[in-house]
Amino acid sequence: MDNAVPCEHVDHASPGEHLCIPMHADGETLGVFHLRTAPAPAEVTERWAQAEAVASRLALPLANLRLRETLRNQSIRDGLTGVFNRYYMEESLAREVRRSIRHGATLSVAVLDLDHFKQVNDAHGHGAGDDALRLFGRFLAMSVREEDIVCRFGGEEFVVLLPEVDTDGAVDLVDRLRMNCGAATLGTSPTGRPPITFSAGVASLPADGMTPEELLKAADRALYQAKSAGRNRVVAVGETALDAEAA
Ligand code: GH3
Ligand code: MG
Ligand code: MG
Numbered sequence: 001m002d003n004a005v006p007c008e009h010v011d012h013a014s015p016g017e018h019l020c021i022p023m024h025a026d027g028e029t030l031g032v033f034h035l036r037t038a039p040a041p042a043e044v045t046e047r048w049a050q051a052e053a054v055a056s057r058l059a060l061p062l063a064n065l066r067l068r069e070t071l072r073n074q075s076i077r078d079g080l081t082g083v084f085n086r087y088y089m090e091e092s093l094a095r096e097v098r099r100s101i102r103h104g105a106t107l108s109v110a111v112l113d114l115d116h117f118k119q120v121n122d123a124h125g126h127g128a129g130d131d132a133l134r135l136f137g138r139f140l141a142m143s144v145r146e147e148d149i150v151c152r153f154g155g156e157e158f159v160v161l162l163p164e165v166d167t168d169g170a171v172d173l174v175d176r177l178r179m180n181c182g183a184a185t186l187g188t189s190p191t192g193r194p195p196i197t198f199s200a201g202v203a204s205l206p207a208d209g210m211t212p213e214e215l216l217k218a219a220d221r222a223l224y225q226a227k228s229a230g231r232n233r234v235v236a237v238g239e240t241a242l243d244a245e246a247a
Pocket of ligand 1 (some may be wrong): 080113114115116117118119121125126127128129130133154155156227231
């Protein structure tokens with residue numbers, strides 16, 4: 001249109017006429033309905049009303065789709081840390097176990113539990129504790145591959161599912177997380193909180209179990225060993241604790 005304000009996203013070098021119609025629903029701007037035609041200004045003007053009708057018809061379904069995505073996200077993600085919740089972990093573990101058995105692939109499960117976390121709350125307050133959990137969740141999610149699944153199992157316990165990773169690979173990866181965890185989760189708030197550490201147990205399919213329950217139980221047993229051996233270490237099923245100082 002001759003006197004219209006040009007939209008920023010439109011490539012002005014490209015020929016033709018552009019119609020950009022903001023899409024609104026429930027008082028929110030959802031996006032822009034953008035039409036581009038070959039140069040035919042008269043026709044574009046004629047079709048303006050039609051395009052506006054299409055844009056307004058599309059806005060509500062689009063808002064509904066977005067709402068559905070938000071609700072789905074809320075139902076599968078942990079509110080504090082943003083990583084997946086236990087419900088999603090259980091669903092994913094069952095699916096990954098089926099997939100691994102079908103393809104004859106390995107699958108590792110790591111259970112991570114923050115060390116002496118009660119002391120963090122006691123000494124620095126629940127706010128600092130929540131902050132540490134948030135930073136830890138973000139650190140885990142950012143440190144693994146996209147196909148790995150990071151979940152908050154509950155409290156200060158997290159589960160990481162590692163498809164197509166065997167025990168050695170999983171222990172290496174989790175131990176690397178362990179070594180980087182302190183610095184990565186200190187944050188910027190001056191709470192004086194010491195770096196957090198975690199202990200972890202690792203179990204793998206097929207060696208340590210062929211069902212979600214067996215794998216979680218085995219990883220939990222290994223975690224218990226890691227705690228008993230002094231914390232801040234990673235233990236795989238059937239192995240002796242990897243000493244934090246020796247690592
Ligand atoms: P351990 O090394 O044996 O695991 O010791 P721990 O203190 O971490 O274990 P314990 O099970 O005794 O305590 C867990 C603590 O985690 C206690 C609880 O207050 C804290 N916690 C659990 N969920 C949250 C949370 O959402 N926010 C905060 N701030 N703390 C939490
Ligand atoms: Mg703990
Ligand atoms: Mg715990």
